Amino acid sequence: MLKLGFIGAGTIGSSLALQLSSKGYPVVAVSSRHQTSAGNLAQAICGCSPVNSNQAVADTAELVFITTPDDVIASVASQTKWHRGQRVVHCSGADSTDILEPARKSGACVGVFHPLQTFASVKQAIENTPGSTFALEAEGPLLKILQTIATALGGRLIELKANDKVVYHAAAVIxxxxxxxxxxxxxxxxxxxxxxxxxxxxxxxxxxxxxxxxxxxxxxxxxxxxxxxxxxxxxxxxxxxxxxxxxxxxxxxxxxxxxxxxxxxxxxxxxxxxxxxxxxxxxxxxxx
Ligand SMILES: NC(=O)c1ccc[n+]([C@@H]2O[C@H](COP(=O)([O-])OP(=O)(O)OC[C@H]3O[C@@H](n4cnc5c(N)ncnc54)[C@H](OP(=O)(O)O)[C@@H]3O)[C@@H](O)[C@H]2O)c1
CATH class of the missing domain: 1.20.120 (Four Helix Bundle (Hemerythrin (Met), subunit A))
Structure with a gap:
């Protein structure tokens, strides 16, 4: 299984990391704006290190989830050095893979993994994930990986094109x-x-x-x-x-x-x- 890393130990980052770890996925590194957030999450996951930079997650993990607020994803993507063959995914409903362009340019495979659900807390997110739909945007092998992950979480799948994302998200807001x-x-x-x-x-x-x-x-x-x-x-x-x-x-x-x-x-x-x-x-x- 791919080594997973999380940038952003908030509601979605923490709930996905905890759930995927419990399904056997190795979650190896987590960073966050505040070191205490990363530390609290890493403490709950066997084999996971709280690292003090987003770059350290990118350097350690094969599949990186950027689970920061939407407005921060593009700057995280542009300020991090990615490498060929790496997979980089964000969880925003409104944004497409376009905001991961810096990672794509470095040779990484990019994708979107959006849980179509409302999560007010980590506990509630873990309870409500099974049965939720995940909207996926990715190409080839990464799409297959994200499909497998969503299925492991008990989710259903839809596949979206970049152009459909904003209207899809407007519908979710309504x-x-x-x-x-x-x-x-x-x-x-x-x-x-x-x-x-x-x-x-x-x-x-x-x-x-x-x-x-x-x-x-x-x-x-x-x-x-x-x-x-x-x-x-x-x-x-x-x-x-x-x-x-x-x-x-x-x-x-x-x-x-x-x-x-x-x-x-x-x-x-x-x-x-x-x-x-x-x-x-x-x-x-x-x-x-
Ligand atoms: N919550 C939902 O219902 C929901 C549903 C579907 C999709 N999403 C998507 O999931 C993503 C995360 O949302 P969320 O609700 O989990 O947000 P959140 O609870 O606010 O968590 C975001 C985390 O990002 C961290 N962060 C902020 N700036 C950072 C930076 N520059 N580098 C590293 N970490 C940084 C914050 O860290 P600190 O805690 O250390 O300050 C915070 O814990 C968004 O793209 C959102 O659209 C959310």
Whole structure:
């Protein structure tokens, strides 16, 4: 098995290093901005040395994971001396292998290994990795190596081209980060009738979980429920009127999301084109 090294002992670096070590991969070196981060990770992995420069990882490992924040990857790649035959990979969802060009120019094989998952801590990352999809970008033998690693982690695979990366990542942000935003908008609305945020979150989460379960089991568009799915235009008018008073700054978002929901309702087949048009005209009116 290839000797692995990690530059960046944060959430992803630590979780990948720990998991791959437990699957039998030799993780031989780790560096980080702060030596204590590298030291803490190396201490948990048998045979792993905390080294005091990124160059030392590049000099020791055959496959190097750059697991720094996205904005630092290019400078790490350009400030490190790579050698022919070495493999260098980053884990960013938005960036392609282009930011590893200095490594490629030195004769290294470059790739991207992006776990399509949200990891708030190392522990949670280790728990949530199995079953997650890994988006891979690499050529020839390195692609095969990354496929094997993702499979060893219990992951599923998709292969992306460099040009697709940014749109792929925008989709991930919509599905993940903006779900957080939607829940926050809903819990904030509950403040208008005096329910504390914690209680509001606790009350709304089963609804969110139920929705996700329905997406998984019933699928889109069939899982869509609610006034737009039923064609209840009177209810939508009431929402717009109430939001106008309680949270006027939310109206644009409510209208935009409502308009994006109409085609889903049409696809489900519970509303006809006439009802869709009525909903559209209500949602498009700027001062309903
Ligand atoms: N977290 C997620 O949910 C997630 C999911 C998929 C992909 N990713 C990707 O994974 C990568 C890492 O993200 P993360 O969430 O693990 O970030 P993170 O927890 O902030 O960890 C980044 C680590 O990089 C280290 N670092 C910063 N500058 C450095 C430098 N110049 N040289 C060496 N180490 C440096 C920091 O070290 P110190 O601790 O020593 O300061 C920090 O621990 C990013 O490309 C991100 O897009 C993250």
């Amino acid at each position: 599905a993940c980060n903006y779900l957080v935003t939607l829940v926050k908008l809903a819990t904030d609305l509950w403040q208008t009738f005096g329910i504390p945020i914690n209680q509001a979150t606790e009350a709304l989460l089963p609804l969110v979980r139920g929705t996700i379960h329905n997406i998984e089991t019933v699928g889109i568009p069939e899982c869509l429920t609610g006034p737009i799915a039923r064609g209840d235009s009177g209810t939508i008018k009431k929402h717009l009127g109430a939001l106008q008073k309680a949270a006027p700054d939310l109206l644009t978002t409510y209208r935009e999301l409502g308009l994006k929901t109409i085609p889903i309702a049409l696809a489900k087949g519970r509303i006809d084109e006439h009802q869709a048009e009525e909903l559209r005209s209500i949602l498009e009116q700027s001062n309903q």
